[in-house]
Amino acid sequence: MAVHFFTFSDFAENTYIVSCDETKECVIIDPGCYYGKEQNELVKYIQTNKLKPVKLLNTHCHLDHVFGNHFIHNTYGLLPEIHKGELPVLEAVPMICNAYGIRGYEASPMPEVFWDEGDVVEIGNMKLEVLFVPGHSPAHIAFFNRKEKYLIGGDVLFQQSIGRTDLPGGDYETLLGSIRVKFLPLGDDVVVYSGHGAPTTIGKEKLSNPFLNQ
Ligand SMILES: [Zn+2]
Numbered sequence: 162m163a164v165h166f167f168t169f170s171d172f173a174e175n176t177y178i179v180s181c182d183e184t185k186e187c188v189i190i191d192p193g194c195y196y197g198k199e200q201n202e203l204v205k206y207i208q209t210n211k212l213k214p215v216k217l218l219n220t221h222c223h224l225d226h227v228f229g230n231h232f233i234h235n236t237y238g239l240l241p242e243i244h245k246g247e248l249p250v251l252e253a254v255p256m257i258c259n260a261y262g263i264r265g266y267e268a269s270p271m272p273e274v275f276w277d278e279g280d281v282v283e284i285g286n287m288k289l290e291v292l293f294v295p296g297h298s299p300a301h302i303a304f305f306n307r308k309e310k311y312l313i314g315g316d317v318l319f320q321q322s323i324g325r326t327d328l329p330g331g332d333y334e335t336l337l338g339s340i341r342v343k344f345l346p347l348g349d350d351v352v353v354y355s356g357h358g359a360p361t362t363i364g365k366e367k368l369s370n371p372f373l374n375q
């Protein structure tokens with residue numbers, strides 16, 4: 162098992178490649194590559210490590226997490242897989258990009274496969290359990306590797322912070338509920354790989370995250 166991440170675009174978004182050591186199959190989660198050099202960096206990592214991308218997952222569909230969906234589809238033939246409740250968010254991205262003055266966004270292809278709480282995504286010999294964790298966006302999901310004790314958490318819980326809740330479909334109490342009910346019980350030694358910033362652990366955030374200690 163290997164978790165690798167890049168920090169891409171002006172939004173400093175973390176793009177993850179999680180790969181199975183035995184089969185070399187990998188999943189690309191939240192490709193935020195926007196610039197050509199970022200796309201090249203991602204491809205180079207995959208080539209160098211002789212990986213075979215077999216899935217494209219989005220934790221949620223804010224623009225910074227789907228910038229690279231078009232590129233990944235073009236390069237590896239993969240369609241994004243999301244929670245169905247994020248479809249309106251994905252469909253709104255071109256409009257939001259216009260509003261932000263972002264000219265370089267190439268529209269994501271539409272998903273055909275959807276994931277929900279309790280589902281298990283299998284890549285090679287790895288299993289990622291799907292957690293439904295709304296609050297930052299309406300149908301945000303996270304991916305938990307129980308065996309290896311890590312979580313690809315998206316924009317739910319950050320080192321010393323939590324996801325913003327002022328965007329459409331966001332809700333502060335819902336987000337705190339998602340963290341308390343779905344994330345905290347996973348175990349103090351679980352590593353959280355977030356959508357922005359450095360990795361942390363459940364234990365560290367339980368102790369010192371200001372939003373969880375009010
Ligand atoms: Zn987000």
Ligand SMILES: [Zn+2]
Nearest residue numbers: 174225316356
């Ligand atoms: Zn984000």
